Structure formats: structure tokens, C-alpha cells
Amino acid sequence: MPATMTAVEISSPGGPEVLKPVARPVPRPGAGEILIRIAHAGVNRPDALQRAGSYAPPPDASDLPGLECSGHVAAVGPGAGRWSEGDAVCALLPGGGYAEYAVTPATHALPVPEGLDLAQAAALPETFFTVWSNVFTRGRLAAGERFLVHGGSSGIGTTAIQLARLRGARVFTTAGSDEKCAACEALGAERAVNYRDRDYVEALREATGGQGIDVSLNMVGGDYIARDLKLLAADGRLVMIAFLQGPKVELNLAPAMVKRLTITGSTLRPQSMAAKTAIAESLEREVWPHLAAGRIGPVMDRRFALADAAAAHARMESSAHIGKIVLDVAG
Incomplete structure (x- = not known):
């Protein structure tokens, strides 16, 4: 040695x-x-x-x-x-x-x-530990549910897409270019939204037939928190793992009460x-x-x-x- x-x-x-x-x-x-x-x-x-x-x-x-x-x-x-x-x-x-x-x-x-x-x-290790514990333990994602991961082309995103598909969920994602969106869909995402071109809330409401998302894995923070709360379905779960746009926001929590939402998260x-x-x-x-x-x-x-x-x-x-x-x- x-x-x-x-x-x-x-x-x-x-x-x-x-x-x-x-x-x-x-x-x-x-x-x-x-x-x-x-x-x-x-x-x-x-x-x-x-x-x-x-x-x-x-x-x-x-x-x-x-x-x-x-x-x-x-x-x-x-x-x-x-x-x-x-x-x-x-x-x-x-x-x-x-x-x-x-x-x-x-x-x-x-x-x-x-x-x-x-x-x-x-x-x-870092991405699999993070995704597994947050999406499936804290977020309780189940087969057949609709799952959204932001930053789908990142290490976390590419891991989350694959694990969610493996467990039988319908997967949706956001990414910052058409190339990244194509990569996400090649991995198994049902719909990848280029957030630079289109409002992802509107696009994913359409893609889910108005049903919304059951679990969102959010590493962006900022105004994405309120937008995710708007998109989540009844009994939906918002799981925070990072705040690239900042952790401090002003929120209207009425949707969380009306739709019985859970807001959680963790740092590994x-x-x-x-x-x-x-x-x-x-x-x-x-x-x-x-x-x-x-x-x-x-x-x-x-x-x-x-x-x-x-x-x-x-x-x-x-x-x-x-x-x-x-x-x-x-x-």
C-alpha cells in the first residue's frame, strides 16, 4: 500500500x-x-x-x-x-x-x-440510491401510475425513466432540447416535453388525457413546484431532491388540500x-x-x-x- x-x-x-x-x-x-x-x-x-x-x-x-x-x-x-x-x-x-x-x-x-x-x-451508486429511495420508497410509485421526472436526460433522469418503466409505470419527462427529448423517449418515456418550446403542464395534461401525474420527481424547484402541484392528480406525490432554481417559493397550498397531495423529499x-x-x-x-x-x-x-x-x-x-x-x- x-x-x-x-x-x-x-x-x-x-x-x-x-x-x-x-x-x-x-x-x-x-x-x-x-x-x-x-x-x-x-x-x-x-x-x-x-x-x-x-x-x-x-x-x-x-x-x-x-x-x-x-x-x-x-x-x-x-x-x-x-x-x-x-x-x-x-x-x-x-x-x-x-x-x-x-x-x-x-x-x-x-x-x-x-x-x-x-x-x-x-x-x-449515486443515481440508483437516490432514485430508488425517493421514487419508490418516499413516492410510492406503483405499476400503472403516471410518473414525471424533470431533467430526463440527466444521470438521475435516465435512471428514473428506466426504473419506473421497469416497475410498470407510465413515464413522462421534461428536457431542454429535442435531442434530449428523443434520448428520453428512446429509453422508454412515453412523452418528453422540450420545456423551452412548450409549457410542460399543458403538454402533459394533454398526454395523460387530463388525468395528470401521480408522482413527480423534481430537482428544479423554483416555480416548478407550483406548476407540479397544479399538474398532480388526486392523491399525487411531489418528491423534491434538488433546487436548481432555488428552494424558496411562494405557494398556494389549496391544491394540496383539495387533491390530498403529499409533498416530500430527501437528500442522500x-x-x-x-x-x-x-x-x-x-x-x-x-x-x-x-x-x-x-x-x-x-x-x-x-x-x-x-x-x-x-x-x-x-x-x-x-x-x-x-x-x-x-x-x-x-x-
Whole structure:
């Protein structure tokens, strides 16, 4: 085990240019933890928020960005259970993924699904944990219901479309270009609305024959909250996971009372170790077999070298991508 590793740190709050390669000590796994020799790391919106200084890591987490990775187990801490050195895994991380090594609770790692390479596996944890827990646990999406995901061409969106279709829901989405809408419909969305060209509330009312939406996964916030409340059907559920247009809005909550709506949401990173373990166990049981069978899979956008993390962030923040952006860490 080397004493030091190459990592990319946030040198100061700011734009993508503040991401700088550095040498850091290789972390050591504690009780119940594993050390992963990282092959690839996923790039996610929370990484950019942390870089900008608006999403601080938990006090006991690494200050390095990076919430998911794939690679091989390099060391096993006491009581780390099922894993052995050399096992291929993908894992949800508390932080630290932009590096050659990272530690994580052993119960937050999952085997690489059969048929997927390590780059694809690195694109799974953050989006699958988020979508599974919010759409199916909090949102209670059921077969036959009408489901809307905003930003359908994002990593979250492409995952949500596939999982909702897999579970028998009718899927609708919004996206910012005709190309992105076509990509969403190719994945299984029944109707993708280019929000730059048309009011999605009007378009989806038409598409659902006036019935509206049962569950909306909203990462936009702002005026999309009120618009979703207007679109939701009776007993509908609005699930918030991010606020790209801001969390503070003025709302008329009368529709929530009249239609018996539920407004909920969650953030993954602050949840307890036990909660994340429960999500991992459910995913391995309910979703991993479908990944191995090729029924669903991550949509890959571009790969960047670890040293080019700033360029990866710039692409993500341009919203030009479709699917997941991944960093290649191992040579």
C-alpha cells in the first residue's frame, strides 16, 4: 500500500478551475469499512455544489469531492463482513471519490453487476440510491401510475425513466432540447416535453388525457413546484431532491388540500449509515439482477481523466451532457 495518492481537491470555493491535483495520504479503513483502489469515479451535481461552497461535507467525511466510485477492495477493516481484498465493487461514498483510494462503510458497497465494466459501474451508486429511495420508497410509485421526472436526460433522469418503466409505470419527462427529448423517449418515456418550446403542464395534461401525474420527481424547484402541484392528480406525490432554481417559493397550498397531495423529499448524503445500508440491500435484491440481465443500464456521456476534473465539471454545468460523466482514475 503506498503512503500517498493523487487526489483532486477543492482549493477554494469557486468555479471548476478551483479543482486542483494534489498528493494526499492514503486513508486507512476503520471498523466496518473497506478501502477501495478506485478505477473510476462518478461526477454529480452535489460535487459542483460542494466545490462552489454551498454543500459542505459531513464533519466525519473526507473534504475531497466524489460520492461514488468503482474499483477493487484494497484493504478490509475489522468487521467489514462480506468483502475480501481484490473484490470488484461499486460504492456510495461519504466523500473522497476524486482520488486513487477512498474508504466507505462496507455495507454501502455492491458487487459490480455481471456484464458491466468498471466505468459503467461507477455511474450507478449515486443515481440508483437516490432514485430508488425517493421514487419508490418516499413516492410510492406503483405499476400503472403516471410518473414525471424533470431533467430526463440527466444521470438521475435516465435512471428514473428506466426504473419506473421497469416497475410498470407510465413515464413522462421534461428536457431542454429535442435531442434530449428523443434520448428520453428512446429509453422508454412515453412523452418528453422540450420545456423551452412548450409549457410542460399543458403538454402533459394533454398526454395523460387530463388525468395528470401521480408522482413527480423534481430537482428544479423554483416555480416548478407550483406548476407540479397544479399538474398532480388526486392523491399525487411531489418528491423534491434538488433546487436548481432555488428552494424558496411562494405557494398556494389549496391544491394540496383539495387533491390530498403529499409533498416530500430527501437528500442522500446526510442520511444515516443504516438508512443507506437498507437502500443498498434493497437495490441488490430488487434492481441488480435487472442490470445483470441487461434490461436496464447506466447511460454514459463522457469520460475524463482525474486530472481533468475541472473539464468534467464544466461539461456537467453546461447541461450539454446526456447521462453520466465519469472520471478515469486508474491508469
